[in-house]
Amino acid sequence: MLSAVETGPTRSQDTTTDVPLRPAVAALPPYVPGARPAPGEHLWKLSSNENPYGPLPSVVEAIAQAAADANRYPDMYATDLVEALAAHAGVDADQVVVGNGSVAVLAHLLAAVVDAGDEVVYPWRSFEAYPIAVAVAGGRSVQVPVRSDGRLDLPAMAAAVTDRTRVVLVCTPNNPTGPSVRARELEEFVAAVPGDVMVVVDEAYLEFVRDPEAPDAVALFREHPNVVLLRTLSKAYGLAGLRVGYAVAHPRLAAGIRAVSTPFGVSHVAQQAALASLRPQAQAELLARVDALVVERARVQDALAAQGWDLPESQANFVWFPLGERTLECAAQARAAGVLVRPFAGDGIRVSIGEPGANDALLAAAATWLER
Ligand SMILES: Cc1ncc(COP(=O)(O)O)c(C=O)c1O
Numbered sequence: 001m002l003s004a005v006e007t008g009p010t011r012s013q014d015t016t017t018d019v020p021l022r023p024a025v026a027a028l029p030p031y032v033p034g035a036r037p038a039p040g041e042h043l044w045k046l047s048s049n050e051n052p053y054g055p056l057p058s059v060v061e062a063i064a065q066a067a068a069d070a071n072r073y074p075d076m077y078a079t080d081l082v083e084a085l086a087a088h089a090g091v092d093a094d095q096v097v098v099g100n101g102s103v104a105v106l107a108h109l110l111a112a113v114v115d116a117g118d119e120v121v122y123p124w125r126s127f128e129a130y131p132i133a134v135a136v137a138g139g140r141s142v143q144v145p146v147r148s149d150g151r152l153d154l155p156a157m158a159a160a161v162t163d164r165t166r167v168v169l170v171c172t173p174n175n176p177t178g179p180s181v182r183a184r185e186l187e188e189f190v191a192a193v194p195g196d197v198m199v200v201v202d203e204a205y206l207e208f209v210r211d212p213e214a215p216d217a218v219a220l221f222r223e224h225p226n227v228v229l230l231r232t233l234s235k236a237y238g239l240a241g242l243r244v245g246y247a248v249a250h251p252r253l254a255a256g257i258r259a260v261s262t263p264f265g266v267s268h269v270a271q272q273a274a275l276a277s278l279r280p281q282a283q284a285e286l287l288a289r290v291d292a293l294v295v296e297r298a299r300v301q302d303a304l305a306a307q308g309w310d311l312p313e314s315q316a317n318f319v320w321f322p323l324g325e326r327t328l329e330c331a332a333q334a335r336a337a338g339v340l341v342r343p344f345a346g347d348g349i350r351v352s353i354g355e356p357g358a359n360d361a362l363l364a365a366a367a368t369w370l371e372r
Pocket residue numbers: 048049100101102103104127171175202204231232233234240243244245
C-alpha cells in the first residue's frame with residue numbers, strides 16, 4: 001500500500017537530547033518526495049515530474065571526466081556555467097545566480113530579503129517547497145487559493161500584498177495544477193505590486209509551455225527591477241539528479257542572493273553536466289525530447305478528455321486530477337496497476353508525463369478512477 005506520507009529517517013519521539021529545535025523548524029510541513037519503486041519492483045515512476053530520459057551520451061561523458069576531479073572544490077562562482085546560462089537566457093552574467101537546484105536558489109533568495117515575520121504571498125496549492133522555504137527563512141506564508149480551473153488568481157494575489165510583504169511567488173506553470181499564467185495578467189499583476197516587493201516568477205517548467213499567450217518573463221524582468229526569474233535544469237534538461245538551478249535577478253539582488261548562498265553549492269560534476277547540456281547540439285536534442293513529451297502530453301490530455309475527465313489545461317510535464325477525498329485510494333489503485341503517482345492527500349493526484357508506455361499505464365489507471 002502507498003503510505004500517505006513517506007518521510008526520511010526521523011524519530012519525532014526522540015528523547016535522548018534536550019537541544020530545542022527552532023519552533024518554526026519543529027512545525028515545518030514535511031516535503032514529501034514522489035514515491036520510488038522498491039528494489040526489484042517494476043513500476044512506472046510518474047511521481048516526481050522528472051524527465052523520463054537519461055542524460056545524452058555527450059553529457060555522460062562530461063560527467064565521467066568531471067568525476068576524475070572530485071578531490072578538488074568546484075569553481076565557487078561557476079564562472080563558465082553562469083556565462084552559458086546568461087547567454088541562454090539573454091541576460092548579463094552578473095544577473096545570474098546558480099544553486100544546488102532551483103529549490104536551493106529559492107531558499108537563498110528568501111534568505112536575502114525576508115526578515116522575521118515578513119510576509120511571502122504565493123498561490124496554494126502550489127509547489128510544496130514554498131511553505132517550507134518561507135518558514136525556514138523566518139517569514140510568514142500568505143497563501144492565496146488557486147482557482148477551481150487550476151489557474152492562479154493573480155488579482156487576489158495582488159490584493160493580498162500588504163506593507164509587510166517582501167516577496168510574491170508566481171509559479172507558472174503552476175505545480176501541481178498545470179496552467180500557465182497569461183502575459184497580460186502577469187503584466188497587470190507586476191504593475192499592481194509595489195516596486196519594493198520581489199516578484200519571483202518560478203519557471204521550472206518553462207520549456208514545456210506552448211500557450212501562445214504565455215508571458216515572456218525575461219522581457220518583464222528587463223522592465224521591472226523587482227522581478228526575479230527562477231529556472232532549473234532538472235526538468236527539460238533532465239538533470240534532476242545533479243541539482244542545477246538558477247535565478248535571473250538585477251545585479252544588486254543577484255549579489256545579495258550570491259552572498260547568502262552555500263559556498264561551492266553546485267558541484268563540478270553538475271557544472272560540467274549543465275555546460276554539456278547547454279551546448280547547441282545537445283540542447284537541440286534535449287529540446288526535441290521536450291517536444292516529444294509535449295506531444296505525449298497532448299495525447300494523454302485528449303485521451304483523458306475522451307474518458308470523460310475535465311481537467312485543468314496543463315502547460316507542464318504533468319497533469320492534475322482533483323480527486324479530493326478519493327486521492328489516496330486512487331493513488332493506491334494506480335500503484336497496484338504499476339504506476340507511481342504523486343498524491344496530495346484530500347486534494348488531488350499529480351501525474352508526470354513519461355515515456356509512451358508509462359502514459360498508457362496512467363490512462364488505464366485513470367479510467368478505473370472514473371468507475372465508482
Ligand atoms: C515549481 C517548481 N519550482 C522549483 C522546483 C525545484 O526544482 P529543482 O530544485 O530540481 O531545480 C520544482 C521541482 O519540482 C518545481 O516544481
